[in-house]
Amino acid sequence: xxxxxxxxxxxxxxxxxxxxxxxxxxxxxxxxxxxxxxxxxxxxxxxxxxxxxxxxxxxxxxxxxxxxxxxxxxxxxxxxxxxxxxxxxxxxxxxxxxxxxxxxxxxxxxxxxxxxxxx
Numbered sequence: 001x002x003x004x005x006x007x008x009x010x011x012x013x014x015x016x017x018x019x020x021x022x023x024x025x026x027x028x029x030x031x032x033x034x035x036x037x038x039x040x041x042x043x044x045x046x047x048x049x050x051x052x053x054x055x056x057x058x059x060x061x062x063x064x065x066x067x068x069x070x071x072x073x074x075x076x077x078x079x080x081x082x083x084x085x086x087x088x089x090x091x092x093x094x095x096x097x098x099x100x101x102x103x104x105x106x107x108x109x110x111x112x113x114x115x116x117x118x119x
Contacts, residue, residue, distance in 0.1 A: 005119060009074075009115055012112030013058075014063070015059075015112070016062070017055070017059035017060060021056065023055055024048055027051055062074055071114075072113070074113045075116070078109040082107055085103050
C-alpha cells in the first residue's frame with residue numbers, strides 16, 4: 001500500500017507538467033507575471049523552451065519512469081531555482097515581496113520531489 005509520501009513526487013511531476021503546458025502554450029502568462037518583456041519572436045521561442053519545454057520534458061519523464069533518481073534530480077533542480085531566487089535578492093536587490101510567490105512555488109515543488117528522500 002502506497003503512502004502519501006509515495007505520491008508527493010508524482011504530484012510534483014503533475015504540477016511540473018501543468019506549469020510546462022502553460023509555459024509552452026501561453027508563455028506570456030508566465031513572462032508577464034515575472035515582468036519579462038518578450039520583444040521578438042525569438043524571445044518568445046526561448047520563453048517557450050525555458051518555461052515550457054524543459055518543465056514538460058522533466059515532468060513527463062518523471063511520470064513515465066517513476067524512478068526515485070528522476071524525482072531527486074527534479075527536486076535538486078527546483079532547489080537550485082530557489083537558491084537562485086535568494087541569490088538574486090542579494091546581488092540584484094529584488095525584494096522579498098516581489099520574490100515571495102516564486103520562492104513559495106520553488107520551495108513547494110522542491111519539497112514534493114525531495115519527499116523521495118524520506119522513504
